[in-house]
Amino acid sequence: xxxxxxxxxxxxxxxxxxxxxxxxxxxxxxxxxxxxxxxxxxxxxxxxxxxxxxxxxxxxxxxxxxxxxxxxxxxxxxxxxxxxxxxxxxxxxxxxxxxxxxxxxxxxxxxxxxxxxxxxxxxxxxxxxxxxxxxxxxxxxxxxxxxxxxxxxxxxxxxxxxxxxxxxxxxxxxxxxxxxxxxxxxxxxxxxxxxxxxxxxxxxxxxxxxxxxxxxxxxxxxxxxxxxxxxxxxxxxxxxxxxxxxxxxxxxxxxxxxxxxxxxxxxxxxxxxxxxxxxxxxxxxxxxxxxxxxxxxxxxxxxxxxxxxxxxxxxxxxxxxxxxxxxxxxxxxxxxxxxxxxxxxxxxxxxxxxxxxxxxxxxxxxxxxxxxxxxxxxxxxxxxxxxxxxxxxxxxxxxxx
Numbered sequence: 001x002x003x004x005x006x007x008x009x010x011x012x013x014x015x016x017x018x019x020x021x022x023x024x025x026x027x028x029x030x031x032x033x034x035x036x037x038x039x040x041x042x043x044x045x046x047x048x049x050x051x052x053x054x055x056x057x058x059x060x061x062x063x064x065x066x067x068x069x070x071x072x073x074x075x076x077x078x079x080x081x082x083x084x085x086x087x088x089x090x091x092x093x094x095x096x097x098x099x100x101x102x103x104x105x106x107x108x109x110x111x112x113x114x115x116x117x118x119x120x121x122x123x124x125x126x127x128x129x130x131x132x133x134x135x136x137x138x139x140x141x142x143x144x145x146x147x148x149x150x151x152x153x154x155x156x157x158x159x160x161x162x163x164x165x166x167x168x169x170x171x172x173x174x175x176x177x178x179x180x181x182x183x184x185x186x187x188x189x190x191x192x193x194x195x196x197x198x199x200x201x202x203x204x205x206x207x208x209x210x211x212x213x214x215x216x217x218x219x220x221x222x223x224x225x226x227x228x229x230x231x232x233x234x235x236x237x238x239x240x241x242x243x244x245x246x247x248x249x250x251x252x253x254x255x256x257x258x259x260x261x262x263x264x265x266x267x268x269x270x271x272x273x274x275x276x277x278x279x280x281x282x283x284x285x286x287x288x289x290x291x292x293x294x295x296x297x298x299x300x301x302x303x304x305x306x307x308x309x310x311x312x313x314x315x316x317x318x319x320x321x322x323x324x325x326x327x328x329x330x331x332x333x334x335x336x337x338x339x340x341x342x343x344x345x346x347x348x349x350x351x352x353x354x355x356x357x358x359x360x361x362x363x364x365x366x367x368x369x370x371x372x373x374x375x376x377x378x379x380x381x382x383x384x385x386x387x388x389x390x391x392x393x394x395x396x397x398x399x400x401x
Contacts, residue, residue: 044093045250048086052257053291055079060295060302067302068272069320070368077375080265081382087258088386091393094251098393103248106240106255107394111387113233113262120229120266120275121380123220127273127317128373133173134325135365140166141332142362145355155343155351160336167333174316174326226270227279234263239287260286264296269376271303272319280307321368324361332358 059076066072091098091107098107144163145155237259240252267282284300286293306318316322335354339347 041094041249044090045254048090048254049257049291051086052083052261053295055082056292056295056299060298065320067299067320068268068306068318070364070372073269073272073319074368074372074375076265076268077372077379080261080379081375083258083261084382084386087254088389090251090254091390094249095393097249097251098390099395101247102244103251103255104394106244106248106252107390109236110255110259110262111390113237113259114383114387116229116233117262117266117383118380119220119224120226120233120269121376121383123224123226123229123275124269124273124376125373126220127275128369128376130173130274130316131319131322131325131365132369134170135362135369137166137170137173138325138328138358138362138365142355142358145351145358155341157341160339160341163332164336167329167336170325170329171333174329220276222276225277225279226275227277227281230263230267230270230279230282233266234282234284237263238285239290257290257292260284260296264300265379268299268303271307272317274316274322278317280304321361321364324364328354328358328361 056079059072059079062072097103141163144159144166237256240248240256244252263282264284267280270278271280280303284297286297288294303318306312312318312323315326332354335350339351343351
């Protein structure tokens, strides 16, 4: 079924013939005594929808070269954090509605999904660490052949032997990643506070204590599957029906919006960064009546198309920099294998060019990986805080049973 199709409601949104919030607007104008308060809330909800749409339109305007780059992924995480903060403000400003059915159930379901996102953050952090390991191998190659950038060639058999060894280790590491899903799965670390306990995945600790990152941040196990986790996050995400919008004073709409944003962002992270059992089969069912639906669905389609390209089909991740690592490693290996000492002038020129390319890639990774990891950590802690505050609004105990 195409991503734009929707079968989850007995009242198709297309047949409503008006905006997603207009049902509430009709009610608002029929009750003069509460017009001002309701109009303020209505503006807040519509502003949230517009902000989400504008942010994803900006993301979707990325060129083919920028899409799925480190800078684009960081921008995506910024968008998630901004949307999450706006959503927290909406819940705070509407505490009187949050604890009432059916909104309490919708919000509770969202927080359970967000807990599953913590596992994805942990897995992505390990993927970042894996890329760092590849970067270290490239730096060894750069160090070994770096003299080629000088005015006088200083390369000998020892330098080429060292470069070949690092390239072989890199190839093995990247191959193992494809075969096993995560070479470093056994040493996963969470973004939570230091702890010496071991336990189950975050998704099985949904009754964690207030502010206790420890119980919300178990590392993913070796059998953990990114594909199955995304399926769990996306399970039963359906747009609110007309009666649900009415019953929640329109607040069911931003809850659905955040559910969709959470799913898309986690899916995009899994698509880009190496992690266990990557899978991109996640289905998105978003009615086009939402202003932000078109850019998200467009991005989903573009990322899927990228994954189908011949040179990307079996990649560890769709991150542009990973593609550059693979391409550079392949070129450097061919160059090192074909080099005969002493180097000819033509071969010397080629070595210099390849080393300059390698240097640029190393700089990209050096400048981009630490900020990316910090942002994933921010997403992790933001989810924890938002869930804790949300459960407080719902009037539920946040202590383990």
